[in-house]
Amino acid sequence: MSAVAAIVLAFAALGGGAHMLRRLNLLDELAPGEAVTWSFALGFGLLGWSAFLLPFVQGFNRPGFLILALTLASGVIPLGRRISGIRFRPTRAWIGLAAVALIPTLSGLAVALAPMADADTLAYHYPLAKWAVASGAPVFIPRAADGAVPQLVEMTYAAAMALGGGYAANLWVWVSTAMLGALLYTSARRWLAPTPALATALLIVTLPAMVYGGVSGQIEVRMTLFSLVLALAVADTVRTGRIGFAIVAGLAAGVAAGSKYTGLLLVASAGVTLILFAPRRPKLLLAFALAALAAGWQWYWWMWRHTGDPVFPMLWGHVAYHAGFPWNDEQQAYFKQFSVLEWSGVPRSLASVVTYPWRATFSPLPGFDSDRTGFGPLGFLLVPFALLGVWRRRRRRLPTSALTILTVIAVLEYLAWMGLGPSLRVRHLLPEVPLILLPLAVAAVRGLEWRPAAARPLVAGIGAVLLLNLAAASAFSANAIRYLASTESPEAFLDRNLPGFEVVPWTNATLGPDDRLLLFNRTLAYYLEVPQFLGHEMFQAEVELRPGLTDPVRLWAQMRRAGITHTVLQEPLTGRWAQLAEQGCLVPVARFTSHILQSRSLPALGGGQYHETAFALNRGCVIAASDRP
Amino acid sequence: MSLFWWLWTVAVLALYLNGIGDILATLLHLVLR
Numbered sequence: 001m002s003a004v005a006a007i008v009l010a011f012a013a014l015g016g017g018a019h020m021l022r023r024l025n026l027l028d029e030l031a032p033g034e035a036v037t038w039s040f041a042l043g044f045g046l047l048g049w050s051a052f053l054l055p056f057v058q059g060f061n062r063p064g065f066l067i068l069a070l071t072l073a074s075g076v077i078p079l080g081r082r083i084s085g086i087r088f089r090p091t092r093a094w095i096g097l098a099a100v101a102l103i104p105t106l107s108g109l110a111v112a113l114a115p116m117a118d119a120d121t122l123a124y125h126y127p128l129a130k131w132a133v134a135s136g137a138p139v140f141i142p143r144a145a146d147g148a149v150p151q152l153v154e155m156t157y158a159a160a161m162a163l164g165g166g167y168a169a170n171l172w173v174w175v176s177t178a179m180l181g182a183l184l185y186t187s188a189r190r191w192l193a194p195t196p197a198l199a200t201a202l203l204i205v206t207l208p209a210m211v212y213g214g215v216s217g218q219i220e221v222r223m224t225l226f227s228l229v230l231a232l233a234v235a236d237t238v239r240t241g242r243i244g245f246a247i248v249a250g251l252a253a254g255v256a257a258g259s260k261y262t263g264l265l266l267v268a269s270a271g272v273t274l275i276l277f278a279p280r281r282p283k284l285l286l287a288f289a290l291a292a293l294a295a296g297w298q299w300y301w302w303m304w305r306h307t308g309d310p311v312f313p314m315l316w317g318h319v320a321y322h323a324g325f326p327w328n329d330e331q332q333a334y335f336k337q338f339s340v341l342e343w344s345g346v347p348r349s350l351a352s353v354v355t356y357p358w359r360a361t362f363s364p365l366p367g368f369d370s371d372r373t374g375f376g377p378l379g380f381l382l383v384p385f386a387l388l389g390v391w392r393r394r395r396r397r398l399p400t401s402a403l404t405i406l407t408v409i410a411v412l413e414y415l416a417w418m419g420l421g422p423s424l425r426v427r428h429l430l431p432e433v434p435l436i437l438l439p440l441a442v443a444a445v446r447g448l449e450w451r452p453a454a455a456r457p458l459v460a461g462i463g464a465v466l467l468l469n470l471a472a473a474s475a476f477s478a479n480a481i482r483y484l485a486s487t488e489s490p491e492a493f494l495d496r497n498l499p500g501f502e503v504v505p506w507t508n509a510t511l512g513p514d515d516r517l518l519l520f521n522r523t524l525a526y527y528l529e530v531p532q533f534l535g536h537e538m539f540q541a542e543v544e545l546r547p548g549l550t551d552p553v554r555l556w557a558q559m560r561r562a563g564i565t566h567t568v569l570q571e572p573l574t575g576r577w578a579q580l581a582e583q584g585c586l587v588p589v590a591r592f593t594s595h596i597l598q599s600r601s602l603p604a605l606g607g608g609q610y611h612e613t614a615f616a617l618n619r620g621c622v623i624a625a626s627d628r629p
Numbered sequence: 630m631s632l633f634w635w636l637w638t639v640a641v642l643a644l645y646l647n648g649i650g651d652i653l654a655t656l657l658h659l660v661l662r
Contacts, residue, residue, distance in 0.1 A: 461642065
């Protein structure tokens with residue numbers, strides 16, 4: 001059932017995108033391979049966009065999604081006609097590389113067939129989708145950064161879950177990662193012969209950050225589908241002056257904005273690029289902007305409707321929030337510390353803009369997330385070879401080439417991210433990475449045509465990078481392969497991989513639909529089957545948990561107002577929690593010993609143990625204020 | 630002339646491997662265990 005659901009959704013994406021390209025008279029304009037990969041990327045966006053409207057039309061449920069998917073899938077007929085009759089005779093080298101490409105593809109499939117264990121995915125990407133399916137519409141959670149956020153991509157996970165359950169979502173993210181590989185290949189084929197194009201696609205899709213974020217619910221890999229089509233469509237708009245390409249660029253930009261706030265930076269970067277490269281064609285810019293608005297409005301309207309701020313909580317203090325919305329000045333000030341923490345060790349300066357790529361590659365700070373899950377050394381390796389190619393082709397309309405346009409969009413986005421971005425995690429830049437690596441790879445190949453002596457070192461270098469990437473991908477999937485090759489139960493797998501998972505079976509067996517668990521371990525959210533409340537000290541103010549708060553009466557009142565009946569706390573209890581326990585307001589009902597893991601893929605990196613206690617809230621408790629700090 | 634290209638390739642890989650040295654050491658430990 002899960003596999004069928006993923007296949008149905010793949011056809012829906014392909015068909016939906018093909019319908020759009022056909023309406024814009026572009027289906028026959030694109031090379032056959034691009035017709036397929038662009039269809040998938042655009043159709044993926046269309047699927048998430050349509051899901052937002054489902055509650056208003058036919059229902060956000062299995063029949064609703066089935067009707068939607070089958071309607072979109074009808075577009076595979078014209079797409080099939082477009083690619084029929086295409087013949088391709090691969091060389092031996094191409095076949096060899098394709099065989100190598102099976103390694104990350106199959107290891108990704110293994111990860112998809114094991115229970116999902118990625119932290120961010122379990123904390124909010126999958127839960128948002130699961131709760132949307134359960135309640136028949138997207139669920140608004142007044143939590144900054146991971147609750148009240150654009151959810152276009154998560155709505156495609158909801159489609160997968162509604163049609164085939166949680167494993168269908170796993171397979172769906174695997175399909176979308178594989179299709180990104182295909183999109184990279186067809187993009188590289190614009191400039192490169194089949195074998196170097198395949199090598200380029202393989203090198204990019206196996207970057208550690210891609211492998212880590214690929215078969216998970218994380219947004220960036222899916223956003224890369226949009227950013228690549230967006231950038232190529234901007235280049236085609238400039239080249240041909242056709243409004244159809246401007247509309248495609250706008251649609252891709254819009255669904256990127258609907259996927260994550262950082263998508264807004266992509267919209268701006270692409271818009272500025274269009275102004276720079278087609279300054280006397282305002283119609284193209286208008287078409288781009290209107291298409292971006294049509295594709296991207298949904299989640300900003302949704303946010304505004306629930307909070308009063310279309311980009312909650314960024315406009316706090318500048319726009320009027322709805323009365324009673326659970327946010328306040330203290331929480332906003334504390335939330336801003338998130339960005340300060342994430343940027344610790346790196347000043348926001350021009351020097352950082354220049355040195356960040358070097359530091360993120362060769363001497364990463366922990367905040368970059370790039371030691372195990374970065375971009376690898378490919379970019380730096382290619383630079384001098386690419387300069388050779390650029391020098392060789394310097395008189396051939398280089399300033400207006402499509403590759404220059406890709407680079408400009410990526411650089412503008414990077415500058416905006418360094419100026420405005422809340423975090424320095426490299427994976428937030430993932431959608432821009434192919435826009436840099438693709439031009440570098442093409443330029444490097446051109447350089448080799450001029451200076452064949454450089455070929456051997458480059459081939460040896462990219463061979464080493466590919467080996468490193470594949471080793472990382474294999475290590476990443478080893479855990480899942482071990483699970484699939486054994487008789488280990490899903491619960492035992494999760495117990496081994498998710499710190500604190502012991503709480504889940506107890507909660508699901510003990511609590512019911514009238515209870516609500518206040519939990520602090522966010523990775524448990526997806527597997528809990530009872531109402532829950534994630535107690536984040538920084539992202540929410542419904543139950544204020546900021547450090548330094550001392551009033552247990554207020555905490556108690558907020559918990560009761562939120563309908564919380566139970567909580568799980570780490571021992572020993574401190575501060576307000578200790579006071580509540582001393583006054584008999586928290587009654588211990590279960591105790592757990594949990595383990596900590598540094599890395600799921602590399603358990604040898606170490607870990608440890610901690611103890612937790614589950615408490616029931618004693619509703620009859622009369623809490624007295626304490627003067628103890 | 631090709632010496633430059635070899636030097637560049639080796640230097641980039643060496644710098645990168647040095648940056649992820651802890652992880653490589655762990656992997657090696659896993660392999661040799």
